[in-house]
Amino acid sequence: MAKSKKSIIDLYMNWMLEHGSAPENIYIFCKENKMEESDFYAEYASFKAVEKAVFSAFFQKTLEMLHANEAYQSYAPKEQLLSFYFTFFELLTANRSYVLQALPSTPKELDKLGKLQDLRINFKAYAKEVFAQYISTDVKNLEKLKAQTFQETAWAQLLFIMRFWAKDESPSFEKTDIFIEKAINATFELADNPPLKSVIDLGKFLYKEAIS
Known part of the structure; x- marks a missing residue:
């Protein structure tokens, strides 16, 4: 099931607070958050977009x-x-x-x-x-x-x-x-x-x- 925009925003904000920097790449971000890359790209093209x-x-x-x-x-x-x-x-x-x-x-x-x-x-x-x-x-x-x-x-x-x-x-x-x-x-x-x-x-x- 694809994540909603709010869910991806929350996950990204939590990542930034816990790690102090943006994820190295979208693959790692999705893997750590147990989601498919296709679900991420269905909402955003990049971390900058998030x-x-x-x-x-x-x-x-x-x-x-x-x-x-x-x-x-x-x-x-x-x-x-x-x-x-x-x-x-x-x-x-x-x-x-x-x-x-x-x-x-x-x-x-x-x-x-x-x-x-x-x-x-x-x-x-x-x-x-x-x-x-x-x-x-x-x-x-x-x-x-x-x-x-x-x-x-x-x-x-x-x-x-x-x-x-x-x-x-x-x-x-x-x-x-x-x-x-x-x-x-x-x-x-x-x-x-x-x-x-x-x-x-x-x-x-x-x-x-x-x-x-």
Whole structure:
């Protein structure tokens, strides 16, 4: 019987945590997990594909949890995005050992990381949908420009918060929660064009935490 995507993802994550590195090859991985290679290839072409699927699965699970909450649909766009961030980082925290092992330590590497390619595509589409509810202009070109800018800003912001979370040593990662709120407030005020207060507030927080 072929393994489901979730099963292969779980097996791969467990392997990485137990061995500290990826399997030498797919044959060994399948043999150790008592599965046929054909079952693996029916779902994924390589370990790189599995690694992409891990972070994509975090995204999909986040959406499932959000949509399971009936109140979510009635939230304003900013509250929807805040709910996404908090839920997404709860899932990352539940899998923190794997995530810290999978992600590099520098922001330059993080931005180029192929493992996040599918997450990037999915998250930008989600951010576009959320922001579409927020745009209040009737000027089409401006609306398109603001939507594109928001998507890129939101993705860069998510990467930066992931880096912050990876270094956060506060109880229950409370500093990450504070950072998320300040970052979202600043982003939406930038969209409205009177950004000064939230941007300064965010800047003070980042300076205090001395992000390098």
